[in-house]
Amino acid sequence: MQEDNYYFNYKDINLYFKKGESISILGSNNDEIVSFLLSKNIHVITYKSLYEFNKKTVKEEISMYYDKNIDELLSEYNLSNKNISELNICERIKLKILISILSEETIIIDNILSLLDDNDYKLILKKLNEYNKNEKIVINITNNIEETIFGNRLIIIYDDKLLCNDYTLIALREEKLLKRIGLGLPFIVELNKYLMDYGLINKYYLTTTGLVNELWK
Template sequence: MNKPIIEFKNINFSYDQEDELILKNVCFSINEGQYVCLIGHNGSGKSTIAKLLCGLLNYQDGEILINGIKLNDENLEALRKDIGIVFQNPDNQFIGSTVEDDIAFGLENRCIEREKMISLVHDFSKRVGMENFLSKQPEELSGGQKQRVAIAGILALDLKIIIFDEATSMLDPQGVEEIRKLVFDMRKKDPKLTFISITHDMEEAYLADKVICLKDGEVFLNDTPENVFKHEEELKSIGLGLPFIVKIKNDLLKHGIKIDENIKNIEDLAGFLCK
């Protein structure tokens, strides 16, 4: 599938015209069904891209195309129906008075019939491990639990594009792994589902189809993880590290121990070193 579903063309953006540009001539495209990680230092413009993409911010300069259609005021509502975003701060997006209401909110807005809605709410609350909390109010939940609820609310909507803006930052490692698996399963079931993850986790970025790295509002690298993480020094200069497998391969290479290029995970690397 090589059909671009998202295209950014020469986007310049600032919150205030007199302010410095937050995004500078940003160009990239994402194909349908791709899993893309947006990485970059704090303040590099990652979240601004996400907000532009779902029409929470308006752009003046450049073009954003969704599925080939230029995003503008008139078609915003229609295009937005296919895009969902989960933000980092779950308190900003908890709308319902209970977990159940909150997961149902988006479905209600889409006029899903009641019976189907109830079954979706139950299904997705279960998938994020919140099925025993349906009647709880937000103040009774931890940050991580609220994040799970926000994720369920978006995943239940049968969207074409899903954006996670550090949506699992308050979960423990096991929780992060659970959500990652859930997204993986959904993508497997629906290969057309495009998934964009804004993350600081280089291990996650290494698993993506494509990594877009931002630096001070510009697209700095835009390539496969393999190629992006060849730029060790440049990434280091903006405070980003390397995935473990890349780092260990580099460090061994510096001492003359060459690892087979096809080795892409630590299981294979361990096998290789024990041969």
């Protein structure tokens, strides 16, 4: 392990994360993993944390971490300056992630991305991707298998056992395992798998347009 990588040991499982990686963690132990991280005072963006801010307004909160043009930042994140008590859930998530991007070397997210509106979900994925490119780490602890296809690596921990730790597309080939533990597959991956079984395609196409064009070529 290089010194500048990030790691933690959960029970007997050693997990290492390289700089620039985006990792999804799924399985039956997500809650315990988050509790474990919080007990070690590791910063995790949880549902509860969305109701825990320090200041009264959005600008005041951001100014704790940023001393340049906050209006520009608000515009980038499609936020406006108002009292934090008036923020809806989607705005709270964006503000929390924005602050973490400004202040953390590693962002750990606990199952909240599916609460974002569609455009904001795409925006946050883009921002997290840019953050990744600056050699930072994103760990998304999630129940939503659809979110995994945006990460590089997928870790599945089930009943305190590490069942899978691999590049996302390789991990998603473990169809039987994923179905057995109730996670299923992302829609586009499942569609690819069935079409391969029927002999209609012979490799993965992860965009709808790419897949349809291949079927009709």
